[in-house]
Amino acid sequence: MVTQDYDLQLLLDILGVFVFALSGGLVAVRKGLDLVGVVVLAWVAGLGGGIMRDVLLGDTPPVGISDWRLLVPAALAGLGTFLWYRHLRSVLPLRADVRAKVIGRSVRVLDAGGLALFAVSGALKALEFQAGALAAVLLGVLTATGGGALRDVLAGQVPEVLRRELYAIPALIGATLIVVGHALDILTPLLIWGAVALVFVIRIAAVALDLNAPTALRTTGDDR
Amino acid sequence: MVTQDYDLQLLLDILGVFVFALSGGLVAVRKGLDLVGVVVLAWVAGLGGGIMRDVLLGDTPPVGISDWRLLVPAALAGLGTFLWYRHLRSVLPLRADVRAKVIGRSVRVLDAGGLALFAVSGALKALEFQAGALAAVLLGVLTATGGGALRDVLAGQVPEVLRRELYAIPALIGATLIVVGHALDILTPLLIWGAVALVFVIRIAAVALDLNAPTALRTTGDDR
């Protein structure tokens, strides 16, 4: 039943890889990395979450290293980011702080798209592999947040998933929706795309409205 | 022979997850993370080591994402840390530096407990999966140190396992004891709990007495 959505799953994966890879490329250019570094970070961000998912499901080798339909979009996104950024600088000479803000916002929007696509695709693939409802929800969240976390750790940033705005919650909602839809046998393409849209909207709203989960205490950095 | 200790293994795992998750939650509140960040870091610290162990053993999906008996303690520990910390601040208004010291010590004691429980449980599970004596010892050490290392990397700290006090050594001793006990066919619950206690005591003694392995040279930070 889930398997007949194989093409849909692939489409979700390709789109997710592409937008996450763009986010990885942007983080890399902002850090001043070279062309190879940009492509590597695009690859890590785009494919990392899916590779973790496949390893945890025991589906080896993961599609993220064996399927050219996922690898090409990731490489193109990295290359595209690099060339576009270089071009942009000459046609649109922004001030450094404005440019930083524009890139920061672009990363977050792309990241929100990847989060939405991967939360859904991760849960779908886990269900296909009979992983159980709980594991399917968690694998959705991990697929959605894993690539971005790896991108941030490699780039020396605290991962987005640990920062203050709602990030894991929308992924959790989306993955849960898929698992519930599967249990009720109502997992239509419409519901699937609806779940993607919902995750994206919640995440964007969280960023735009600066919605945060509560904190226990604000400390001034690492006071260990 | 090992498999009949299944319930014992599960108990070790649940306790280990719980105390490591508490340590993750505490690191997260100290970093000023929000409720979601606290639960995520509790989950990473509590379940990360076991997930690595299961992936390396080929036991997928890992129990750390599929067994609610491990996931619920991790979530409760994260939630509990958050609420307790918030409450503590109002009933016991400590000075920031005192509070930091109290938390730092609590993290280390909890971490020592998780180290002890996971070194033993990791070696036991590896033996159950026929992984060989050497692999069983190393998987014990990895299970014991992996979750904490992941916690520290995500939180932007140098992992405890690389810091100066004896950390990996007690785990190595505990896992070796289990593997030797298994080879001699004397692996009773008493020996198992004795190994847990021994690891805990050595680690706590190392922290309390500031026992360190020798260093080759102290340099002033990263002088690359």
Next chain:
Amino acid sequence: MVTQDYDLQLLLDILGVFVFALSGGLVAVRKGLDLVGVVVLAWVAGLGGGIMRDVLLGDTPPVGISDWRLLVPAALAGLGTFLWYRHLRSVLPLRADVRAKVIGRSVRVLDAGGLALFAVSGALKALEFQAGALAAVLLGVLTATGGGALRDVLAGQVPEVLRRELYAIPALIGATLIVVGHALDILTPLLIWGAVALVFVIRIAAVALDLNAPTALRTTGDDR
């Protein structure tokens, strides 16, 4: 056909583990880590790439935790680095900045050797496991860069693979050569060692001549 090169594969692995472990040990002593930290980081650097490769190939438990012929060289390299460094300090009292430069260069040469050996051994093992040409190339690159990246993340450095000089490219060339050689059925020991030498020479030339891939823009650090 590939499998008859099993002994050659093991030899490549052992040498790769040894030089990468030396690089890990050196990074650790430079950071002022103790004996255990030095051995742990040597182990991570030497065995991390191969463990990732094996997990992605589904070959569990990975040889990096079960085969003493790989574990002993890693431990010896860590121990050796520690003792040698301690001794060196007393017989050859260099100024701190000179010493830092010497170590930095040694790390890079050793790292180049490991890169060359692991790019080739990673691609060979992937072919043995029928992983497909694309996956074999990428697993070669991942095996070659994974251990060093893990070493750098744990030590709190930006991974070498993301820095400016050509790093992933030589590994990519070497792994591709192996995969092409395998497809053409001309994979002799001579070609294999030739590929190792080629990767090493390209990488060393890149460091020596400061060859870099182009950058899109130099920014002053993290301007997010």
